[in-house]
Amino acid sequence: MRKVVYPKVGGVDSIRIVEDDAPTPDEGEVCVRIHRAGINFADLMMRQGLYGSNPDYPFTPGYEAAGDVISLGGGVEGISEGQRVLAMTGFGGYSEMVCISANRVVPLPDSVSYDQAAALPVTYGTAYHMLVYLGNLSEEDTVLVHHAAGGVGTAVAQICEAYGVAKVIGTASAPKREFVESMGMHFVDSKSEDFVSVCKSLTDGKGVHHAIDPVGGKHLMRSYKALRRGGRLYCFGASSAVKGDKRSMATALSMWASTPKFDPLKMMRSNKAVFGVHMGLLDDESIFKGHLEALSGMLLKGQIDPV
Numbered sequence: 304m305r306k307v308v309y310p311k312v313g314g315v316d317s318i319r320i321v322e323d324d325a326p327t328p329d330e331g332e333v334c335v336r337i338h339r340a341g342i343n344f345a346d347l348m349m350r351q352g353l354y355g356s357n358p359d360y361p362f363t364p365g366y367e368a369a370g371d372v373i374s375l376g377g378g379v380e381g382i383s384e385g386q387r388v389l390a391m392t393g394f395g396g397y398s399e400m401v402c403i404s405a406n407r408v409v410p411l412p413d414s415v416s417y418d419q420a421a422a423l424p425v426t427y428g429t430a431y432h433m434l435v436y437l438g439n440l441s442e443e444d445t446v447l448v449h450h451a452a453g454g455v456g457t458a459v460a461q462i463c464e465a466y467g468v469a470k471v472i473g474t475a476s477a478p479k480r481e482f483v484e485s486m487g488m489h490f491v492d493s494k495s496e497d498f499v500s501v502c503k504s505l506t507d508g509k510g511v512h513h514a515i516d517p518v519g520g521k522h523l524m525r526s527y528k529a530l531r532r533g534g535r536l537y538c539f540g541a542s543s544a545v546k547g548d549k550r551s552m553a554t555a556l557s558m559w560a561s562t563p564k565f566d567p568l569k570m571m572r573s574n575k576a577v578f579g580v581h582m583g584l585l586d587d588e589s590i591f592k593g594h595l596e597a598l599s600g601m602l603l604k605g606q607i608d609p610v
Contacts, residue, residue, distance in 0.1 A: 306398030310361040312352035319361075326402040328376035333405050335388060339421035340396040341367040343454065344517075344540065345583075356584060358394060365396020366583065369411060369420035379405045387411040389420035389599070391428065391591055393583050406588035409595040415602060422609035423602065426454035428594050429582050430462050433515060433537040436594065437578055442467030444512040447502055447529055449522070451488055452479035455539070457610060459515060460486040465606040472505065474498050502529040510534060517541075521561040532573050539580040 308319045328334045346364045348354040357364070369389045372382055382388070388408040395401040411420050434440040440463070448459045451473025463471045464487055473488035474496075483490045489505065491498045502511050510531035516523055517540030527536050565577050585591050601607045 304399040306363045306395075307365070308361045308363055309350050312360070313350065315350075317350070323398075325400055328374055328379075328402040330377045331379060331405055332376040332402045333372050333379055333382055333388075333408060334374040334376075334400060334402045335368065335370045335390055335408065336373045336400050337368045337370040337396065337398060339369045339417040340365045340392075341421045341423075341425055343367070343425050345425070348541075356581070363395045363398050365392055365394065365398065365401075367421055367424035368392050368396040368401070369417040372408075373400065376402075376405075381405075382408065382410070387413065387417075389415075389423055389595065391424040391582070391595065404588055406592050409592060409599060411599070412603060415599070419602065419609045422454070423598055424591075424595060425582065427458040427462070427598050427607060427609065428591060429539055429580060430455050430458035430515075431594050431598055432582060432591075433539065433578070433580055434459065434462055434513060435466075435597075436590070437537070437580075438513050438535050440466050440468065440513070442469070444468055445470040445472070445502075445506055446513045446515070447472045447474075447498065447511045447526065448488075448515040449474045449493070449498075449518050449526070451475045451483045451486075451490075453517075455515070455517060456483075456488075457486060458607070460488050461607040462601075465601060470505065472498070472502055472511065499525055499529045506531065513537070515539070519562060520557070521563070524563040527563070527565070527575065527577070530573075530575055533575065535576045535578065537578045537580050 304325050306323055308321050310319055343366055349357040349364050372384055372386045389411050390408040392401055392403050446463055448456050450456050452475045471488045473483045474491045474493040475483050477492050480490045491501050510529055512534050514526040514529050514536045516526040516538050519541035
């Protein structure tokens, strides 16, 4: 079979496609023939050596995929050979075949395309985990999301609409304004506007219930200040560590150095919460499987539409 390999830290020109033996599933695993694989910002960070939790080089990236089950390991129940599935592969999705835990796949109805399914686990799974699982999202809530035109931003907008949330504030660059507003979000120019002030002005000075931040660094504290009392901040990325196609250690170190240290005593006084979210490192795989099942149901009902 063929697979993509990151042989070392590098730019796009470092990527290789290699031949390898077909894998065999271990106990509790399924082997999936991949038809579509999602591409995420995390894959870029892995290539630049900035992700932190990827395997040693060389390795095959690819966090999410959709395909058909071609073989089963021992002890697997509820899944059959030939079944269409969507999968949270973690790593290895950029290959023609991959073996993963059966808890990381869910059946894919015939009415759902491989294209849609492959875009579901990472972005929509992350948004669902933050807002619904951790945040207990309700229609009275207000939400701030950065990089609103990206994959998670789009997922946040659609999930909020499905839950009846009327006020979602999205930051992005000026050229993305039309798209952000088409998703029903209040647009904030990330270059020229102060999103903290906008959040306060749109919530009678109180702030938002949820702030979703993939930027990291000093940006986190500003997101924290946009929260109301009892609000929740979700940190799920560090895009400010990346500058261009090649790794910049100066940029990465600047991001880490500017990351705030949250004071628990101050958090207690405001009843605010800060969550660090990494879906690939959830210890209980059944949690994520539940998310995928819920999202598949929302997709079938037309409540979400991966784009």
